[in-house]
Amino acid sequence: MIRIDYLSRQPFINLLKNIIANESKNKNGFSIAIDGDWGSGKTWILDMLESQLPSDEYLIFHYNAWENDFYEEPLVALLSVMLESLRQIKKVKEIGGKANVVSSSILTLSKIVGVLTEKKLGVNLSDTFDAIKNTNAALHDAALTDDDFNTLLPLSNALKQVRKVLSELNPDFKILLVVDELDRCLPEYAIKVLERLHHVCNKMPVFQIIAIDKSNLADSICKVFGKNFSNPSPQHNTMQFADSYLQKFIDISVPLSNGKPNKSLEVMNGLEKGFCEWTRKDVPVAPINFDENFLEEFLAEMFNGIDRRLQEKIFSQVDLCHKMTLATGEKSECCSYAVLIYEIVSCIASYVFHSKNLCTVKNDSNGTFTLVFKDVDFSANPYADKYKQLAENLKDFFCLNKTYYTSLYIKSDVFFIRDEKSYLMKLLADEENIYNDYGQKTYFNFIAEDKAFLSEYDKIMHTMLFNS
Structure with a gap:
């Protein structure tokens, strides 16, 4: 073998x-x-x-x-x-x-x-x-x-x-x-x-x-x-x-350290086969595309230093909950890699940190927007110290420089969807849109489509982990 x-x-x-x-x-x-x-x-x-x-x-x-x-x-x-x-x-x-x-x-x-x-x-x-x-x-x-x-x-x-x-x-x-x-x-x-x-x-x-x-x-x-x-x-x-x-x-x-995953989808044991690349023809300027390269980068960074057994348990839990969500008849417009990444992060919040809360976008005074687990950064979560590396990996991967969003018309402290990471941060954080224009509304329509499916996914995840 x-x-x-x-x-x-x-x-x-x-x-x-x-x-x-x-x-x-x-x-x-x-x-x-x-x-x-x-x-x-x-x-x-x-x-x-x-x-x-x-x-x-x-x-x-x-x-x-x-x-x-x-x-x-x-x-x-x-x-x-x-x-x-x-x-x-x-x-x-x-x-x-x-x-x-x-x-x-x-x-x-x-x-x-x-x-x-x-x-x-x-x-x-x-x-x-x-x-x-x-x-x-x-x-x-x-x-x-x-x-x-x-x-x-x-x-x-x-x-x-x-x-x-x-x-x-x-x-x-x-x-x-x-x-x-x-x-x-x-x-x-x-x-x-x-x-x-x-x-x-x-x-x-x-x-x-x-x-x-x-x-x-x-x-x-x-x-x-x-x-x-x-x-x-x-x-x-x-x-x-x-x-x-x-x-x-x-x-x-x-x-022996916990290792750094290769940039390969093989680490998922086939989980990714139920998902596809995210492409939208009606996306405005600065198109967003969640392809295999982005998914590989996310996996390599998210699970850097995380033991292999925990990775496999997370992927197994995601696979089961995803299939159970599909069995309810709830369909996502596009079961894309963006949906898969949400499901992985949601599973980490529930399965690893035993929290029903997911993420928030932290508007830092040091000039960055950062995605963090709610119950890990801001409360005395008993699992936060043991699995601190996972929380740090999420924060490091989803950390955007505010100057990237600065223009003549947009203040630097306004969160603006422009790329894959910023799109995912809004998908994962479930926060109000501050800056409205046609392009941003289009992105939020896509997010709303996925949210209908993912809310059912979260409900099943929480039922399995918190009501057993």
């Missing part, structure tokens, strides 16, 4: 590949953390990174800690992931001379998992072990014997055997251990995973990449160790304590 780089992440992936190339031969191992907010695309980056590394050179174990947290002992989950990866590699004919060490490692890890599981769950796995021995008796002597089972009971002995397997694999492969979704685990489990990784990989030729949201993980670390920094001092706070603890496991931490 083709993966689209919506957030221009390839330079970050290249950085990771360079670090791996420089440190993967380190006999004592190396570990890095990708530190990014929830939804910033860490999993996507890891998947892309793995797909771009040569499979004949790297042995990659991808361990999703959250998906495997039903194992009480993280080591069992980690070994299960390693086993699955090795079994997949064994199916590849091109591994040639590496087949023996892969098969031997599978047998050894299978026994370790079996013993750990049997002792914990009381399951008799002797039949499974017999099947393994029968299918590969020649390798059995080179791996563990039945007598070794008794020595595996202590967890420390199991860890020694795993480390031995990694040492045997290392001459044939560069070993990469990828750990994802750690910050979604329960605090105690997340800490246990970190400890097990340290026990397995410490001073071993293994390159680790751990995806985390450090701020989230910091809270978990402090909670587990009973540290309360409700009134932090400059010398003691949650993040400092977490950083000190994480130094044990992580050599370097690489911050």
Whole structure:
């Protein structure tokens, strides 16, 4: 499946590949953390990174800690992931001379998992072990014997055997251990995973990449160790304590921003296909045209620094409400990109900021007209701080210089529709027209046509989000 780089992440992936190339031969191992907010695309980056590394050179174990947290002992989950990866590699004919060490490692890890599981769950796995021995008796002597089972009971002995397997694999492969979704685990489990990784990989030729949201993980670390920094001092706070603890496991931490969307309509997952370019033959001088280029510019600026998961939720909500509005029989004269932009901004107001109010045009004393969310700039909205970037993006995109509107006949503080942005500001703000002439009245007639449809859209949006 083709993966689209919506957030221009390839330079970050290249950085990771360079670090791996420089440190993967380190006999004592190396570990890095990708530190990014929830939804910033860490999993996507890891998947892309793995797909771009040569499979004949790297042995990659991808361990999703959250998906495997039903194992009480993280080591069992980690070994299960390693086993699955090795079994997949064994199916590849091109591994040639590496087949023996892969098969031997599978047998050894299978026994370790079996013993750990049997002792914990009381399951008799002797039949499974017999099947393994029968299918590969020649390798059995080179791996563990039945007598070794008794020595595996202590967890420390199991860890020694795993480390031995990694040492045997290392001459044939560069070993990469990828750990994802750690910050979604329960605090105690997340800490246990970190400890097990340290026990397995410490001073071993293994390159680790751990995806985390450090701020989230910091809270978990402090909670587990009973540290309360409700009134932090400059010398003691949650993040400092977490950083000190994480130094044990992580050599370097690489911050990941929420990214900047490409100027492409593909970020909308097909939502734009229900809309069209805005063109009117009866528009007066200085025609306005909402085309794909303008829509791409809006999307790139509006969602700059906004995590991909939130973008997808917004587009999904818009798509659903738009279809439900069409189902009422209400029709827009032209379901243009101008209508789509209104629907996106309206969804952000309702879905993100939990506000039924939309926007207002702010007449600034610094010589600009600015479009802002009503409940974000001018009230104590509890979501305003968390999603401040969205509000700032809207304000930055819709900021017009008053001198652009100045002429012999028009005062500089009079808002006048002359281009796409000024048209949208009037569509989104729903304010009185101050300056009247034939051209402006024509624009407002177009806005009124769209408003009939969009008022029904807003009603459905509010019903879904505020009356459920």
